Amino acid sequence: xxxxxxxxxxxxxxxxxxxxxxxxxxxxxxxxxxxxxxxxxxxxxxxxxxxxxxxxxxxxxxxxxxxxxxxxxxxxxxxxxxxxxxxxxxxxxxxxxxxxxxxxxxxxxxxxxxxxxxxxxxxxxxxxxxxxxxxxxxxxxxxxxxxxxxxxxxxxxxxxxxxxxxxxxxxxxxxxxxxxxxxxxxxxxxxxxxxxxxxxxxxxxxxxxxxxxxxxxxxxxxxxxxxxxxxxxxxxxxxxxxxxxxxxxxxxxxxxxxxxxxxxxxxxxxxxxxxxxxxxxxxxxxxxxxxxxxxxxxxxxxxxxxxxxxxxxxxxxxxxxxxxxxxxxxxxxxxxxxxxxxxxxxxxxxxx
Numbered sequence: 324x325x326x327x328x329x330x331x332x333x334x335x336x337x338x339x340x341x342x343x344x345x346x347x348x349x350x351x352x353x354x355x356x357x358x359x360x361x362x363x364x365x366x367x368x369x370x371x372x373x374x375x376x377x378x379x380x381x382x383x384x385x386x387x388x389x390x391x392x393x394x395x396x397x398x399x400x401x402x403x404x405x406x407x408x409x410x411x412x413x414x415x416x417x418x419x420x421x422x423x424x425x426x427x428x429x430x431x432x433x434x435x436x437x438x439x440x441x442x443x444x445x446x447x448x449x450x451x452x453x454x455x456x457x458x459x460x461x462x463x464x465x466x467x468x469x470x471x472x473x474x475x476x477x478x479x480x481x482x483x484x485x486x487x488x489x490x491x492x493x494x495x496x497x498x499x500x501x502x503x504x505x506x507x508x509x510x511x512x513x514x515x516x517x518x519x520x521x522x523x524x525x526x527x528x529x530x531x532x533x534x535x536x537x538x539x540x541x542x543x544x545x546x547x548x549x550x551x552x553x554x555x556x557x558x559x560x561x562x563x564x565x566x567x568x569x570x571x572x573x574x575x576x577x578x579x580x581x582x583x584x585x586x587x588x589x590x591x592x593x594x595x596x597x598x599x600x601x602x603x604x605x606x607x608x609x610x611x612x613x614x615x616x617x618x619x620x621x622x623x624x625x626x627x628x629x630x631x632x633x634x635x636x637x638x639x640x641x642x643x644x645x646x647x648x649x650x651x652x653x654x655x656x657x658x659x660x661x662x663x664x665x666x667x668x669x670x671x672x673x674x675x
Contacts (some may be wrong), residue, residue: 366394
């Protein structure tokens with residue numbers, strides 16, 4: 324049906340186009356106003372309000388985040404006592420105001436790097452300007468907030484990366500007698516992994532936390548071996564779904580412990596060659612058992628190839644039997660993952 328000879332869809336399109344043009348014009352005017360005020364060094368409340376409005380419309384606009392920093396730095400410089408010392412009662416409201424402003428943005432744009440980056444900056448300003456205990460309260464609140472956010476989206480890699488900075492800040496602000504938070508972080512990754520085995524970020528940061536804890540404890544070779552076996556068992560229990568890529572990445576990381584060329588940088592560098600070989604053989608047997616039920620899973624074939632390649636590095640040569648196995652597994656990988664034929668060909672050339 325038409326209205327005065329004009330299809331309704333055309334009328335709607337024209338209205339939408341006109342509305343979009345008005346919004347673009349308003350955005351351009353706001354952007355221009357902000358640039359002019361910053362150029363004139365008008366670090367006022369009105370400028371801050373316009374900066375906030377612009378960031379709500381476009382949180383990826385990193386230049387405007389830098390403008391916000393300039394305004395806050397100006398305010399921090401003004402928040403001093405007659406003796407020139409920072410005044411906590413003036414600085415705290417500024418930080419709180421920014422954290423409150425950022426929270427709804429993070430909820431709407433949880434993977435926007437610039438929001439996380441600015442949030443870290445404003446908290447570090449608190450760390451720089453406030454007494455230790457007052458600054459620590461902000462970071463403790465941040466850790467609690469992150470726990471809620473990661474419960475809602477457990478695989479947000481920005482959140483996980485940001486969490487490491489929060490932990491580092493809390494440890495830096497801790498009183499001398501407080502224990503390290505590293506074990507608590509390992510426990511947290513365990514909790515998150517049990518909630519979602521596919522949480523690549525949890526597995527990744529678990530690796531880092533375990534290495535850190537072993538260094539902090541000055542762990543012996545025996546203690547390191549115990550941790551290795553615990554992690555291998557955890558990975559075995561997690562591999563109930565062999566098609567889950569994140570689990571294999573963690574298993575692959577553990578297998579690096581047995582690679583002589585990488586072992587020095589792993590969680591158990593003190594293993595003998597015979598111990599490494601025994602671990603590799605055990606892993607190979609376990610993975611081979613999985614192959615019986617999942618013949619179309621490329622990750623299994625890839626892990627088996629890695630087992631034989633690592634065994635060859637340990638022994639200095641590859642047996643004819645292991646070579647034949649690798650070539651057979653590579654045939655399956657060529658069929659299951661044809662996009663990486665070049666990589667499989669490189670491995671074939673390596674073993675023949």
